[in-house]
Amino acid sequence: MPKQVVPERARRRRRPTRQGSVLSETLIVHTALRVLREHGSTGLTARRLGTALGADPSTLYRYFAGMDDLTRAIGEELMGRALDDWTATGDWQADLRALGLAIHSSYLAHPQAAVLTASRVTGRPREIAVDEAILGVLRDAGFPDATAVRVYHAFIDASLAFAALDAGSLALTDEARATDEEMWNSTYATLPADTHPHIAATARLLAARMTHSAYPVVLDTLLNDAAARLTAAAAARLTTARSPGPARTGANRRA
Amino acid sequence: MPKQVVPERARRRRRPTRQGSVLSETLIVHTALRVLREHGSTGLTARRLGTALGADPSTLYRYFAGMDDLTRAIGEELMGRALDDWTATGDWQADLRALGLAIHSSYLAHPQAAVLTASRVTGRPREIAVDEAILGVLRDAGFPDATAVRVYHAFIDASLAFAALDAGSLALTDEARATDEEMWNSTYATLPADTHPHIAATARLLAARMTHSAYPVVLDTLLNDAAARLTAAAAARLTTARSPGPARTGANRRA
DNA sequence: GGTCTTATGCCAACAGGGTTGACCTTAGCC
DNA sequence: GGCTAAGGTCAACCCTGTTGGCATAAGACC
Numbered sequence: 001m002p003k004q005v006v007p008e009r010a011r012r013r014r015r016p017t018r019q020g021s022v023l024s025e026t027l028i029v030h031t032a033l034r035v036l037r038e039h040g041s042t043g044l045t046a047r048r049l050g051t052a053l054g055a056d057p058s059t060l061y062r063y064f065a066g067m068d069d070l071t072r073a074i075g076e077e078l079m080g081r082a083l084d085d086w087t088a089t090g091d092w093q094a095d096l097r098a099l100g101l102a103i104h105s106s107y108l109a110h111p112q113a114a115v116l117t118a119s120r121v122t123g124r125p126r127e128i129a130v131d132e133a134i135l136g137v138l139r140d141a142g143f144p145d146a147t148a149v150r151v152y153h154a155f156i157d158a159s160l161a162f163a164a165l166d167a168g169s170l171a172l173t174d175e176a177r178a179t180d181e182e183m184w185n186s187t188y189a190t191l192p193a194d195t196h197p198h199i200a201a202t203a204r205l206l207a208a209r210m211t212h213s214a215y216p217v218v219l220d221t222l223l224n225d226a227a228a229r230l231t232a233a234a235a236a237r238l239t240t241a242r243s244p245g246p247a248r249t250g251a252n253r254r255a
Numbered sequence: 256m257p258k259q260v261v262p263e264r265a266r267r268r269r270r271p272t273r274q275g276s277v278l279s280e281t282l283i284v285h286t287a288l289r290v291l292r293e294h295g296s297t298g299l300t301a302r303r304l305g306t307a308l309g310a311d312p313s314t315l316y317r318y319f320a321g322m323d324d325l326t327r328a329i330g331e332e333l334m335g336r337a338l339d340d341w342t343a344t345g346d347w348q349a350d351l352r353a354l355g356l357a358i359h360s361s362y363l364a365h366p367q368a369a370v371l372t373a374s375r376v377t378g379r380p381r382e383i384a385v386d387e388a389i390l391g392v393l394r395d396a397g398f399p400d401a402t403a404v405r406v407y408h409a410f411i412d413a414s415l416a417f418a419a420l421d422a423g424s425l426a427l428t429d430e431a432r433a434t435d436e437e438m439w440n441s442t443y444a445t446l447p448a449d450t451h452p453h454i455a456a457t458a459r460l461l462a463a464r465m466t467h468s469a470y471p472v473v474l475d476t477l478l479n480d481a482a483a484r485l486t487a488a489a490a491a492r493l494t495t496a497r498s499p500g501p502a503r504t505g506a507n508r509r510a
Numbered sequence: 511g512g513t514c515t516t517a518t519g520c521c522a523a524c525a526g527g528g529t530t531g532a533c534c535t536t537a538g539c540c
Numbered sequence: 541g542g543c544t545a546a547g548g549t550c551a552a553c554c555c556t557g558t559t560g561g562c563a564t565a566a567g568a569c570c
Contacts, residue, residue, distance in 0.1 A: 015518050015565065046557060056520050067557065119423035123438050128451065131443075135453035149460040150472065157469040161416035168374035183378050196383070198390035205404040214412040217405065218477065225476045272548065301528060311549050322528065527556065
């Protein structure tokens with residue numbers, strides 16, 4: 001049993017397993033994603049992953065400190081894929097919208113993995129790269145630092161929170177998800193109007209809307225709010241330039 | 256072993272356990288919350304809960320179909336507590352703000368339970384009551400049905416998503432949480448400015464903000480946006496009344 | 511090319527998890 | 541007061557993550 005895990009870049013000997021596969025961190029993470037897809041969010045076990053790799057389960061501990069460490073590596077992979085799918089255009093609002101949607105869909109592409117990792121902060125390189133990118137877009141757009149950090153915080157936490165929430169329903173088995181979605185047509189749609197007048201009155205609208213993610217709506221609301229603060233601050237600067245004296249904008253007060 | 260669980264209201268015989276306690280669904284849920292608080296989010300096990308109740312672990316299967324079913328019951332309890340802590344005043348924006356914060360803090364009061372349940376839709380009575388209350392506040396405030404449903408969707412999903420996300424960090428062990436929070440002072444604060452200029456420039460602000468929840472900021476942004484749509488729609492109605500003809504407001508277009 | 515070191519894969523075992531089937535006891539109905 | 545079956549208990553099943561000891565071959569060195 002390994003006293004400590006050898007970091008990937010320091011590995012020299014690559015000894016094939018009995019079944020012939022040559023292991024590596026990336027191979028393990030990719031295989032883990034496949035196992036998660038095939039067996040669900042609770043189906044990633046050391047033994048099963050070992051079998052999928054053609055290796056003994058305990059071998060995993062030569063690469064990761066434990067299943068928890070492996071989980072963080074999977075999260076890091078998903079965040080990296082989101083960043084790879086994204087390119088900045090210079091329009092800050094469009095760029096952040098695209099990045100938010102990229103993060104969201106990267107996680108939803110592997111919902112079973114997202115459930116495990118979306119609420120974890122890994123502190124690994126590619127996650128840090130995403131943070132740097134977001135802050136860069138905001139500061140380059142002209143947001144003062146305090147406001148940029150405020151917008152960044154709401155943006156990243158909302159994106160991860162919705163990724164986790166939406167992945168949760170996607171990660172259900174097909175029948176369970178069908179049951180859940182049917183609930184808006186069965187349970188909620190059949191509530192009597194005398195006990196639940198408001199649900200009864202809006203049942204059709206609820207059934208149509210609740211099966212989709214609220215993330216795009218929330219994301220656009222956040223970004224529009226930020227844009228309004230940015231133009232307000234710019235206008236305030238113009239005013240201040242003409243008539244001297246301290247003028248505190250809404251954005252500045254917050255920040 | 257029970258073929259099927261007897262629903263709580265159909266229970267007649269209440270036979271005390273060997274150690275004298277008389278079981279019920281509510282006693283089990285309350286005890287589960289205590290066990291979660293004492294042993295953490297991974298510390299709720301059938302055996303431990305059995306011990307805490309003074310009963311054999313397998314007895315739980317007389318009351319719940321499995322640990323998963325018990326988890327949903329715990330979520331229902333937390334949602335119910337949020338509703339109990341809330342009273343409507345008639346000011347829709349203040350009421351929704353209070354309800355959102357009540358939901359958030361109800362879950363955060365039992366973070367270990369929240370992690371397990373916040374991303375699950377139970378469809379149980381008290382959760383439905385919360386939905387009815389939200390829709391009632393919005394429709395009574397004058398929101399057209401389509402907009403009310405839209406706002407409701409963003410509101411409830413954001414509240415649950417952030418409850419789960421924030422509970423996730425609170426549910427960590429004390430040392431793990433301390434490590435996570437220190438990351439903003441260690442990892443992020445020490446990144447060199449030439450590779451990560453934007454993080455380096457805002458490191459102090461990040462450390463100050465990222466250890467708090469972004470939920471209040473997001474909640475207020477959502478509610479302010481809804482308020483703006485409401486007044487815009489009202490103004491549009493006035494205009495329409497004077498000069499006939501179809502006038503499409505932003506809110507109506509969305510809805 | 512031969513030798514040595516040790517990284518790395520494998521095996522067996524442990525404690526603890528959810529869940530189940532069979533059994534027993536007693537509460538509540540007739 | 542007797543009967544029935546609800547509900548509590550027991551023992552066992554197979555699963556999980558994890559670890560210590562061991563064997564083997566990869567690559568460094570001469």
